[in-house]
Structures are given as structure tokens and as C-alpha cells.
Amino acid sequence: MSQTFDIVVIGAGPGGYIAAIRAAQLGFKVACIDEWKNAAGGPAPGGTCTNVGCIPSKALLQSSEYFEHARLHFAEHGISTGAVRIDVPQMIARKDAVVRQNNDGILYLFKKNKVTFFHGRGSFARALEGGYEIAVSGAQPATLQARHVIVATGSRARALPGVPFDEERILSNDGALRLQAVPKRLAIIGAGVIGLEMGSVWRRLGAEVTILEGLPTFLAAADEQIAKEAKKAFDKQGLKIELGVKVGEVKATRKGVAIAYTQANGAEVTLEADRLIVSIGRVPNTEGLNAEAVGLKLDERGAIVVDEQCRTNLPGVWAVGDVVRGPMLAHKAEEEGVAVAERIAGQHPHVDFNTIPWVIYTSPEIAWVGQTEQQLKAAGRAYKAGTFPFMANGRARALGDTTGLVKILADAVTDEILGVHMVGPMVSELIAEAVVAMEFKASAEDIARICHAHPSLSEATKEAALAVDKRTLNF
Ligand code: FAD
Ligand code: NAI
Numbered sequence: 001m002s003q004t005f006d007i008v009v010i011g012a013g014p015g016g017y018i019a020a021i022r023a024a025q026l027g028f029k030v031a032c033i034d035e036w037k038n039a040a041g042g043p044a045p046g047g048t049c050t051n052v053g054c055i056p057s058k059a060l061l062q063s064s065e066y067f068e069h070a071r072l073h074f075a076e077h078g079i080s081t082g083a084v085r086i087d088v089p090q091m092i093a094r095k096d097a098v099v100r101q102n103n104d105g106i107l108y109l110f111k112k113n114k115v116t117f118f119h120g121r122g123s124f125a126r127a128l129e130g131g132y133e134i135a136v137s138g139a140q141p142a143t144l145q146a147r148h149v150i151v152a153t154g155s156r157a158r159a160l161p162g163v164p165f166d167e168e169r170i171l172s173n174d175g176a177l178r179l180q181a182v183p184k185r186l187a188i189i190g191a192g193v194i195g196l197e198m199g200s201v202w203r204r205l206g207a208e209v210t211i212l213e214g215l216p217t218f219l220a221a222a223d224e225q226i227a228k229e230a231k232k233a234f235d236k237q238g239l240k241i242e243l244g245v246k247v248g249e250v251k252a253t254r255k256g257v258a259i260a261y262t263q264a265n266g267a268e269v270t271l272e273a274d275r276l277i278v279s280i281g282r283v284p285n286t287e288g289l290n291a292e293a294v295g296l297k298l299d300e301r302g303a304i305v306v307d308e309q310c311r312t313n314l315p316g317v318w319a320v321g322d323v324v325r326g327p328m329l330a331h332k333a334e335e336e337g338v339a340v341a342e343r344i345a346g347q348h349p350h351v352d353f354n355t356i357p358w359v360i361y362t363s364p365e366i367a368w369v370g371q372t373e374q375q376l377k378a379a380g381r382a383y384k385a386g387t388f389p390f391m392a393n394g395r396a397r398a399l400g401d402t403t404g405l406v407k408i409l410a411d412a413v414t415d416e417i418l419g420v421h422m423v424g425p426m427v428s429e430l431i432a433e434a435v436v437a438m439e440f441k442a443s444a445e446d447i448a449r450i451c452h453a454h455p456s457l458s459e460a461t462k463e464a465a466l467a468v469d470k471r472t473l474n475f
Helices: 014-025 047-052 054-073 088-112 193-204 224-237 330-344 373-378 394-399 427-439 444-448 459-468
Strands: 002-010 030-034 116-119 121-128 131-137 142-151 155-157 185-189 208-212 240-242 246-252 257-262 268-273 275-278 282-284 317-319 358-360 365-370 383-389 405-411 417-424
Touching: 002 014, 002 121, 002 131, 014 030, 014 047, 014 088, 014 142, 014 330, 030 142, 047 054, 047 088, 054 088, 054 193, 088 116, 121 142, 142 330, 185 193, 185 257, 185 268, 193 208, 193 224, 193 275, 193 358, 208 268, 224 240, 224 365, 224 373, 224 405, 224 417, 257 275, 317 330, 358 427, 365 427, 373 383, 373 405, 373 417, 383 459, 394 459, 405 427, 405 444, 405 459, 417 427, 417 459, 427 444, 427 459, 444 459
Parallel strands: 002 030, 002 142, 030 116, 142 317, 185 208, 185 275, 208 240
Antiparallel strands: 121 131, 131 142, 155 282, 246 257, 257 268, 358 365, 365 417, 383 405, 405 417
């Protein structure tokens, strides 16, 4: 017997579970299906982000940062600890506990909002008149019917052609978050967000890390000045990043992995490592959906084709998050999920891609929103730039972390903020002020005239805004 809902959401990652909750708040009868299993085979809603992405990576970044602080920085504060050791299985167990808290939190939120959760795989069975039939397979098979379907099936790690992940020696983000010991030599292919974050974790814990990047430019999506500053800091930390390489044969060896590659200067070399993380981007999850059964249109990458409102080619079928175009970020997935639920309810929400912040949780952290200086130049837009270094910020000095800067780009005529770029301590938090400012179409002068608490890192943002008008007070 089939069960009828107003909306069925397939996938309980940040896109899906947030869409389900918002839809329930709006009065719809909602089901959410997710197939992720925890170690005991039970449900683990939260998707990539909660299980093998945002949350566990930040847990390990925190542990490894504490370790590095204790090892390198406590002494200057007059704190002695004796030999500092890392118990990797304990660090991983803590990370797993953090993940479980988040899984449980989502199950609680489903109950609180009366979202019916199904643990299993959801796929299209057939189109009905004015709706769809969705099959749930797994431990509790079910048949659901709904007028609207929101697909939020996310993405998975892309493997190198012919080099499948074994999660022992050749690791995706999943295996990289589960290592039970620090590898002596860790190779990473792809100096993108995962490569830098995971490379930072294992380097801080003592691994010799080499990151091989295909592009000749480091962090090509970031503002050049910020990327340069970050690269300088990573070089100093001993994170070895080779740019412009061409990866050839990758072979699992008796003890580890051998990666043959061509360096930017044409030299052919082989890198021997104990473990390899492949972080070269992600592919959308559409294989298990049985999209053909209803004629759901996919693009050549397997992503679901949607318009700017997340409508697919089928009436009543929507798609959000990593499974569609746009940045693969949890908060982008969430915003799209909320917007779709509200659109189904007849509201008119809008997700502005230009004000979606990017954060890389390395040390120093990197964060930005809006246009980079190179994008503005390419577009021929006249702009003014203001920068302020953390070196001149009192709170940063007290923290003992003065790397980096804040940079604000504003329109040369109107002074409207066009982009804000940061590298330095806690900029993952500082970027929120820039996002708010841009959403409200603030000028640099607006930020310059706002009272910021002293001493705080946020004063660097105010000073960068003052710098746009060449009137910094503390530099
Ligand atoms: P997902 O989170 O991938 O969730 C999709 C869910 O759908 C999964 O649970 C999957 O099992 C389920 N599913 C798929 N197919 C089916 C089916 N047919 N039936 C039932 N269930 C199905 N983003 C950030 O913004 N900040 C970060 O710090 C960050 N860190 C990251 C770190 C790593 C290591 C990785 C890999 C990613 C990180 N991301 C981060 C990206 C972020 O995880 C994704 O952008 C986000 O999870 C996308 O959400 P989603 O809901 O679209 O998909
Ligand atoms: P990415 O797109 O960030 O980086 C991939 C890198 O690999 C690029 O620099 C690319 O040039 C390089 N590359 C691709 N193919 C290559 C090859 N064959 N040889 C050498 N280099 C190659 O992808 P990544 O790091 O896998 O992360 C996937 C996505 O997950 C990110 O784009 C991001 O959206 C999300 N994410 C977000 C985080 C955050 O917000 N803090 C953290 C981690 C992931």
C-alpha cells in the first residue's frame, strides 16, 4: 500500500533535510528518504556534510590544531606540558562522536517537525497524474506518492580514471577522515579545498605531505593576493605543493602508493607515499534515482538540469545542492532547499550566488564573498581596493596569530562593496559581516563608520574599509 505525502525529499544532506524541515514548517505533509548507514547499519542522516564532509573534517582540523598549538606555541605562553603525543584512534573516535551527535540531532528535528523519515534508497517508480510514485528500497521497503519531489542526492568523490578508491591506500575524503595512524608520507592529488584541509590535518600530526596540483595557479578561484599570502603560509608550514603537474600512472605498491607524474618543467618523476588522498572534485549522485523512468533530464556530467529556481524539466520535480549546478557547498544546498520549499508554498524567495561565502578552514583560514580583483579587472569594472594586515591588529597579536589580511573591493564611483577577501585567524567567522554588508548593498564607507568592538579581529574589516578611502587609523 502506498503512503501519500505532499512532498517527498530524496536525500537528507544539508539540501534535503533542511528542505524537508522548511516544507513541514509551511504546513506540508513531508517524507524524507536517505540511505546513509552508520557503523551499526542504522540511519545516519546529514549526508556527505555530516558524515564525511564539513563536520568531521572540522573536528579533525580542531584536534590537529590543538596538537600543533601544544607542540609549538604553548611554551611562549609559559605553559609546559612535557612531551605532547597524539592518540589518533581517540581523535577519530571523538570525531565519530561529533558526527553521531549531528545524525541524532537531525532525527530529532525530523520528529519535532513531523517529517516522516524513511531509511533506504529512494528512486522514481513512475509518473502519476499530478504527481510521482517513489519506491523506497532497503530494510523497510515502501511506496510513496507525492505531488512534489525534491531531489537532494548530493555528490561523491571523483576518482582518477582507472584508479578506484580502496580506502586503504588510495583514499577519498571518506578514508582520509578514518586513518587510524599518521602516515609517514602522505600524497594528495588536487590542491583544492579538501586537499588543503586534509593536508593540513595530517601535516600538523607529523605526516610529510606533498600535494600535486594540475593547474599552474594556486587556488585559482580565490583572489590572487589572498592565494599568494596563503601559499606563503603553507610553504612555511612545510606543506609541499607542486603546481602545474600532470599525473600519470598511479599504482598501489606492497607498502603504499607510487604516483608517476610530470613536473611543470617537464621532468618525469615518481612520488612514493604510504597513503594517497585523491581530491580532484566531486560527481553528482544520480545513478540510483531511476531518472529514466520519468524522463528526468541530466547533463553530460550526470547532474540534474535545473533553472535558477531549481525547477527540473518535470513539473513538480525540483533538485537542490551538489546534484545540480553551482558551488558544492553545504550552505548553498541549504539555501536552495529552503527556497524550493517556499516556492512550492507560493512564496518568492531568491538565492543570490554572488553573496555565497567560501571558507577554507586551513590555518590561516581563507574566506571570501563576491568578486575577486582579477574578475573585476576582466570585467573592466572600475574599483578601489583597501587592505589591512592582521599584523597591525591588537587582538591578532594577543592571539599570537598575525598572518594574513582583509581586503575590500568597492566600486570606484558608488563605493558599493563588490568583494571581500580574507586570509588569517578566524576569518571563517569574520566573513559573515561582509556577506551581510553585500546583501544590504553597503558601501565600504558604511563598514568604515560602524563601531567594531576593541580589541577584536573584526576591526581588521573596519580598517580595510577605511583603507578603501586611504584613511586607515592603525596602519
Ligand atoms: P549530500 O550532503 O551529499 O547529501 C546527499 C544525501 O543523499 C546523502 O546522505 C546520500 O546518502 C543520500 N542519497 C543519495 N542518493 C540517494 C537515493 N537514491 N536515495 C536515498 N538517499 C540518497 N561544504 C561547506 O559548505 N563547508 C565545509 O566545510 C565543507 N567541508 C567539506 C569537507 C569534505 C571532506 C567534503 C567531501 C565536502 C565538504 N563540503 C563542505 C561540501 C558539502 O559537504 C556539500 O556541499 C553538501 O554536503 C551538499 O549537500 P547535499 O544535501 O546537496 O548533498
Ligand atoms: P576542488 O574543486 O576544490 O579542488 C580540486 C582540485 O584538483 C583543483 O584545484 C583541480 O585543479 C585539481 N585537479 C583536478 N583534476 C586533477 C588531476 N587529474 N591532477 C591534479 N590536479 C587535479 O575539489 P575537492 O577538493 O575535491 O572538493 C570538492 C568540493 O567539496 C569543493 O569544490 C567544495 O565545493 C567542497 N568542499 C568545501 C569545503 C569548504 O567549504 N570548506 C571543504 C571541502 C570540500
